[in-house]
Amino acid sequence: MDKETETEIQSDVDTQLSDTPSVVLVVDDEPSICWAFEKMLSQQGHRVLTASSAEEGLLLAAEHSPALVLLDVRLPKEDGITALPKFLKATNNAAVIVMTAFGDLDTAVNAIRNGASDYLIKPFRLADAQRTCRQALRAALDRRSQPATPQPMPSGQQVLVGQSPAMQQAFRQIALVAASDLSVLITGETGTGKELVAAAIHRNSQRADKPYIPIAPVALNPDLIESELFGHAKGAFTGATDDRAGLFEQAQGGTILLDEIGDLPLAAQVKLLRVLEQGEYSRVGDLRVRHANVRIIAATNCDLHHAVQEGTFREDLYYRLTGVRIHLPPLRQRPEDIPLLCQHFLSAMDYPGFDAAVDAELVTELQSRPWSGNVRELKNAIQHAAVVARGRALEATDFPPSTPARGETSTSNATTLNDSVTAWARQTIATAKQPLNDLHAQFLAASEPALLQIAIEHTAGNRAKAAEILGIHRGTLRDRLRAYQMDAPNGD
Numbered sequence: 155m156d157k158e159t160e161t162e163i164q165s166d167v168d169t170q171l172s173d174t175p176s177v178v179l180v181v182d183d184e185p186s187i188c189w190a191f192e193k194m195l196s197q198q199g200h201r202v203l204t205a206s207s208a209e210e211g212l213l214l215a216a217e218h219s220p221a222l223v224l225l226d227v228r229l230p231k232e233d234g235i236t237a238l239p240k241f242l243k244a245t246n247n248a249a250v251i252v253m254t255a256f257g258d259l260d261t262a263v264n265a266i267r268n269g270a271s272d273y274l275i276k277p278f279r280l281a282d283a284q285r286t287c288r289q290a291l292r293a294a295l296d297r298r299s300q301p302a303t304p305q306p307m308p309s310g311q312q313v314l315v316g317q318s319p320a321m322q323q324a325f326r327q328i329a330l331v332a333a334s335d336l337s338v339l340i341t342g343e344t345g346t347g348k349e350l351v352a353a354a355i356h357r358n359s360q361r362a363d364k365p366y367i368p369i370a371p372v373a374l375n376p377d378l379i380e381s382e383l384f385g386h387a388k389g390a391f392t393g394a395t396d397d398r399a400g401l402f403e404q405a406q407g408g409t410i411l412l413d414e415i416g417d418l419p420l421a422a423q424v425k426l427l428r429v430l431e432q433g434e435y436s437r438v439g440d441l442r443v444r445h446a447n448v449r450i451i452a453a454t455n456c457d458l459h460h461a462v463q464e465g466t467f468r469e470d471l472y473y474r475l476t477g478v479r480i481h482l483p484p485l486r487q488r489p490e491d492i493p494l495l496c497q498h499f500l501s502a503m504d505y506p507g508f509d510a511a512v513d514a515e516l517v518t519e520l521q522s523r524p525w526s527g528n529v530r531e532l533k534n535a536i537q538h539a540a541v542v543a544r545g546r547a548l549e550a551t552d553f554p555p556s557t558p559a560r561g562e563t564s565t566s567n568a569t570t571l572n573d574s575v576t577a578w579a580r581q582t583i584a585t586a587k588q589p590l591n592d593l594h595a596q597f598l599a600a601s602e603p604a605l606l607q608i609a610i611e612h613t614a615g616n617r618a619k620a621a622e623i624l625g626i627h628r629g630t631l632r633d634r635l636r637a638y639q640m641d642a643p644n645g646d
């Protein structure tokens with residue numbers, strides 16, 4: 155235990171925990187950690203027991219039924235995560251704080267999913283540990299009156315799946331921010347899972363048993379948006395016949411997701427900033443200041459910084475929101491997630507042999523697709539393919555054609571055409587047997603027939619319409635078709 159930590163313990167002693175004295179069990183094979191907790195918590199009136207292994211801890215837990223267990227993940231024999239359900243059972247749902255080393259944060263997410271109240275990342279400041287213990291002890295009083303079951307796994311729909319480094323990073327960030335009350339900005343293209351991330355943050359937070367309200371400002375009436383969010387007083391505007399609470403009031407104690415935050419009108423942005431900075435707001439037409447105990451999560455698939463430059467998004471709000479940011483890359487940048495996602499969606503449909511229904515060849519094919527609608531598009535495609543395949547292993551032909559990548563029709567095709575013309579011209583020049591004097595005519599002869607053919611196909615053989623599409627005179631079209639010997643007998 156270093157000097158700084160000692161000093162910290164001393165200064166923390168003055169801050170008394172308001173909870174009634176309780177039994178606390180610390181399970182850690184590092185004696186200095188046990189010592190530090192023992193000193194801190196016993197000075198606050200709690201009875202502290204220590205154990206250096208899960209096995210020893212479980213015996214003490216069964217005997218003394220502590221209200222709080224501080225459980226290290228890395229223990230000599232059975233690890234903390236495996237032992238966690240046993241501690242919950244042995245203690246009739248004590249609060250369990252899992253202690254984990256940095257870089258081990260996906261373990262922390264699992265711990266919380268499996269019923270831990272909170273976690274501490276080592277090395278931690280004792281002041282933070284003290285705060286976490288206090289919150290957990292308070293929560294333990296409520297939990298004691300409930301049945302001793304770990305927090306249920308979220309339903310199949312809500313589970314976030316991913317094994318790519320990008321998703322692992324997102325899981326870590328979720329675990330980190332969940333325990334705090336910080337506002338979070340989630341960015342990513344449409345369908346990348348932003349709403350799932352927001353829900354996961356709420357589910358793993360202290361607010362989990364309070365409302366979670368996802369709101370898409372774009373779906374609200376633009377004239378009434380402030381009133382929808384913050385409520386209104388009777389007579390505030392025509393039609394306001396009663397006092398009404400807004401969504402912020404309904405979410406009191408919980409979490410609000412503002413989806414597509416970039417769509418929020420400027421006037422509502424001002425009110426939101428006030429909530430974020432001062433935790434206050436007023437109903438429309440009412441001067442009374444109200445306290446907002448709401449965590450705010452925002453999501454966007456557009457470039458908010460650009461919106462700031464355009465003047466449609468407040469700069470101060472932008473900086474206030476971007477303190478903690480979780481970015482979900484597009485699916486095409488994390489193809490490693492595709493096999494797992496396929497299995498996940500098939501399993502949610504109870505598809506027979508879901509874990510083997512997509513073979514390696516099909517995975518490769520799916521990984522080469524652009525997935526411009528991201529995971530949402532993959533999910534729909536899998537569901538479509540599963541219906542077509544009716545229980546057999548899936549094949550590429552069971553899938554709907556992929557949506558073209560964004561901008562592909564204009565930019566990418568143009569690039570490809572340009573590349574082709576360049577390559578053709580270089581090759582024609584390089585292979586010419588005599589000095590060239592008709593490169594342009596050769597190019598037209600090589601490319602124009604295809605163009606004319608498509609125009610004619612598109613108009614079902616109607617040359618007048620084809621000429622219109624091409625923007626050339628009907629007589630010119632006839633002459634060119636004749637020159638290229640494409641002159642069908644039943645022309646126009």
Ligand SMILES: Nc1ncnc2c1ncn2[C@@H]1O[C@H](COP(=O)(O)OP(=O)(O)OP(=O)(O)O)[C@@H](O)[C@H]1O
Binds near residue numbers: 313314
């Ligand atoms: N990592 C994931 N694991 C499992 N399902 C996912 C994952 N990511 C997305 N999904 C699924 O894809 C669909 C779209 O996800 P979600 O609505 O969270 O995306 P979004 O980024 O909020 O989209 P939008 O910007 O269009 O609102 C949902 O059905 C969701 O369940």
